[in-house]
Amino acid sequence: MRIDVLSIFPSYFDGLTLSLLGKAQxxxxxxxxxxxxxxxxxxxxxxxxxxxxxxxxxxxxxxEPWGLALDELAATSSDEPPTIIFPSPAGEVFTQKTARQLxxxxxxxxxxxxxxxxxxxxxxxxxxxxxxxxxxxxDYVLNGGEVAxxxxxxxxxxxxxxxxxxxxxxxxxxxxxxxxxxxxxxKPSVWxxxxxxxxxxxxxxxxxxxxxxxxxxxxxxxxxxxLLPDEEPTER
Ligand code: SAM
Numbered sequence: 001m002r003i004d005v006l007s008i009f010p011s012y013f014d015g016l017t018l019s020l021l022g023k024a025q026x027x028x029x030x031x032x033x034x035x036x037x038x039x040x041x042x043x044x045x046x047x048x049x050x051x052x053x054x055x056x057x058x059x060x061x062x063x064e065p066w067g068l069a070l071d072e073l074a075a076t077s078s079d080e081p082p083t084i085i086f087p088s089p090a091g092e093v094f095t096q097k098t099a100r101q102l103x104x105x106x107x108x109x110x111x112x113x114x115x116x117x118x119x120x121x122x123x124x125x126x127x128x129x130x131x132x133x134x135x136x137x138x139d140y141v142l143n144g145g146e147v148a149x150x151x152x153x154x155x156x157x158x159x160x161x162x163x164x165x166x167x168x169x170x171x172x173x174x175x176x177x178x179x180x181x182x183x184x185x186x187k188p189s190v191w192x193x194x195x196x197x198x199x200x201x202x203x204x205x206x207x208x209x210x211x212x213x214x215x216x217x218x219x220x221x222x223x224x225x226x227l228l229p230d231e232e233p234t235e236r
Contacts, residue, residue: 001105001160004073004082005034005149006066007112008048012146016153024163032153040068049115058116066111066122073109074129081130082107085152086123087145091134094152096175098135102152103159110152112145178227179220182212 005013013034017025024030038046041064049059074082083105092098102108109130111118126132137148158164174181185196199211220227 001029001103001157002031002077002107003033003110003153003157004108005032005110005112005153006037006069006073007034007144007146007149008037008114009112009144009146010034010036013150016150020163021154021157024157024160027162029160029162030157035069035073037065037069040065040072052116056116060116061113061118061122063119063122063125066118067125070109070111070122070126070129077107077130080106082109083131083133084109084111084126084129085133085135085149086111086113086118086126087137087148087152088113088117088134089136089139089141091136093139094135094137094148094155096155098133099152099155099159103156108156110145110149112149114144179216180224180227182215182219 007013013032016022016032021030021032025032037048041047048061048065050062052058052060070084074084083102085102085108087110107130111122111126123132123134135148135152137151142148159170161167164170170176172181185200189196189201197211199207202208
C-alpha cells in the first residue's frame with residue numbers, strides 16, 4: 001500500500017518508522033511518504049494560511065498549495081485513483097470498519113489541516129482527483145490533523161496482510177465482531193493475591209471459548225451498550 005501524508009509538521013510522523021509499521025516500510029509492504037505542504041508554496045515566507053473571508057477568529061489554510069500538492073500526488077497514483085482523507089472533527093467518525101475499508105485501497109493521501117481548517121473549495125477540488133473522505137477521530141478538537149492521521153495510519157497499516165505476524169490476533173480483537181475483547185492474563189497465575197480465572201487454567205478449549213464470549217458480551221454491555229443496538233442498555 002502507498003500512503004502519502006501532507007502536513008506542515010512532517011516531523012510528527014517520525015514515530016511511524018518504529019515497531020511494526022517501521023518493519024512494514026523496511027520490507028516494502030508499506031510505502032509511506034510524508035511531505036511538507038510548504039514545498040508547494042512559492043512566496044518567500046512559504047505561506048500556507050490567510051485570514052478568513054467574512055471575518056472571525058483564526059486563520060484558514062490557503063487552497064493553492066493544497067491544489068498543487070494534490071495534483072502532483074494524484075498524478076502518480078498507479079492503477080486506481082487515490083482515496084484522499086482529510087482528518088476533521090466535522091467528518092464521519094473513524095471506526096474499525098473504516099480502517100478495514102481503507103486497508104484495501106492502493107493509495108491513500110492524508111491532508112492534515114491546521115489553524116481553523118482548510119479552505120472548503122479544496123475538498124470539492126480533491127473529489128475530481130479521487131474519493132474524498134472527511135474523517136474524525138472522535139468528538140473533540142485537536143490542534144491539527146497529524147495525531148489523527150497517525151492513529152488512522154496505524155489502525156489501517158496493521159490490517160495490511162503480512163504486517164502483523166499472526167493474522168489470528170487481528171480477528172479476535174475489540175470491534176472486529178462488534179464486541180469488545182475478552183480479558184487477557186499471563187504468568188504468574190497469582191499476582192498480588194489476584195488469581196487468574198480458573199477456567200483459563202483448565203485446558204478445555206471449548207469451555208474457554210464460551211467463557212471468553214460471555215466476557216465479551218458482559219464487558220460490551222457494561223462499557224459500551226451503544227455497540228449492542230438490539231439490547232436494552234444496562235446500567236454502568
Ligand atoms: N475549526 C475546525 C472545526 O471547528 O471543525 C477545527 C480546526 S482544528 C483546530 C485544526 C485541524 O485539526 C483540522 O483541520 C483537522 O485536520 C484536525 N482535527 C481537529 N480535531 C480533529 C478530530 N477530532 N479528528 C480529526 N482531525 C481533527
